Amino acid sequence: MRHPPSRRRETPRHNLTMERMSTGVANLDELLGGGIPTGATVLLAGPPGAGKSILAQQLLFHSARCGGTAVYFVALGEPPAKAMRHCETLTFFDVASVNKSVHYKDITAILREGDLTKLMLAIKTIIADVDATAIAIDSIKALYDLGVSRGTVRQFVYDLSFNVSLGACTAFLVRETAPDACLPDAPEFNIADGVIVLGWRTVESGEPDRTLRILKLRGSDHAQGTYRMRLTARGVEVEARA
Numbered sequence: 001m002r003h004p005p006s007r008r009r010e011t012p013r014h015n016l017t018m019e020r021m022s023t024g025v026a027n028l029d030e031l032l033g034g035g036i037p038t039g040a041t042v043l044l045a046g047p048p049g050a051g052k053s054i055l056a057q058q059l060l061f062h063s064a065r066c067g068g069t070a071v072y073f074v075a076l077g078e079p080p081a082k083a084m085r086h087c088e089t090l091t092f093f094d095v096a097s098v099n100k101s102v103h104y105k106d107i108t109a110i111l112r113e114g115d116l117t118k119l120m121l122a123i124k125t126i127i128a129d130v131d132a133t134a135i136a137i138d139s140i141k142a143l144y145d146l147g148v149s150r151g152t153v154r155q156f157v158y159d160l161s162f163n164v165s166l167g168a169c170t171a172f173l174v175r176e177t178a179p180d181a182c183l184p185d186a187p188e189f190n191i192a193d194g195v196i197v198l199g200w201r202t203v204e205s206g207e208p209d210r211t212l213r214i215l216k217l218r219g220s221d222h223a224q225g226t227y228r229m230r231l232t233a234r235g236v237e238v239e240a241r242a
């Protein structure tokens with residue numbers, strides 16, 4: 001159900017009861033133990049082609065459909081126009097929401113300057129300007145690719161996590177990993193409130209075997225196992241909780 005056009009809440013955003021963001025992804029809310037705690041910072045990790053960018057945008061469009069406002073920050077990845085083109089055939093993509101309740105922002109230029117304080121300020125300003133309920137940064141690994149140290153990435157993710165939680169905005173950080181490898185020992189995996197790992201492997205013929213695993217989600221009795229996932233015209237779909 002859509003909320004009224006002006007969705008600024010009358011109740012304070014930070015109260016003691018844990019509100020949850022519904023994902024809109026088949027079966028995923030149940031796997032997460034009832035959705036994602038509002039204001040959490042969640043990594044979407046996995047190798048190329050796993051469905052991270054699709055899932056991130058699907059989550060943002062769902063947040064907008066529920067009356068929120070979402071921002072998809074692109075950092076040294078697919079430029080916004082290309083990211084949109086890749087999703088426009090998927091049913092969750094609503095072209096009428098673009099630039100209204102779902103914003104695409106390219107932060108590559110600021111990132112290239114290497115000034116993470118400036119980058120954080122730009123992100124915070126955009127979040128405040130649109131009163132965002134959900135954001136995604138695709139991808140956070142771009143920081144490492146530009147030579148930012150582990151310590152600085154730790155600080156950046158910590159600050160982002162702190163800032164979004166204050167405004168009850170939920171943040172999804174796309175984190176590329178190497179194919180068929182263990183998850184990297186990187187600080188963002190420890191700092192994030194949640195880690196969702198997407199995986200895939202090719203099979204002889206037909207659709208690849210895709211998986212989704214919730215590695216952690218603070219404050220949630222989430223499913224522990226590896227679940228089968230599909231990418232279809234409806235976006236990501238996950239099998240039901242065992």
Ligand SMILES: Nc1ncnc2c1ncn2[C@@H]1O[C@H](COP(=O)(O)OP(=O)(O)O)[C@@H](O)[C@H]1O
Binds near residue numbers: 048050054
């Ligand atoms: N309509 C679709 N139906 C099924 N699979 C799709 C569809 N569109 C894209 N894909 C799959 O999604 C993959 C890309 O997903 P993406 O989210 O960009 O991956 P990542 O960001 O993890 O690299 C493609 O390689 C393709 O296999």
Ligand SMILES: [Mg+2]
Binds near residue numbers: 053054077138
């Ligand atoms: Mg991607």
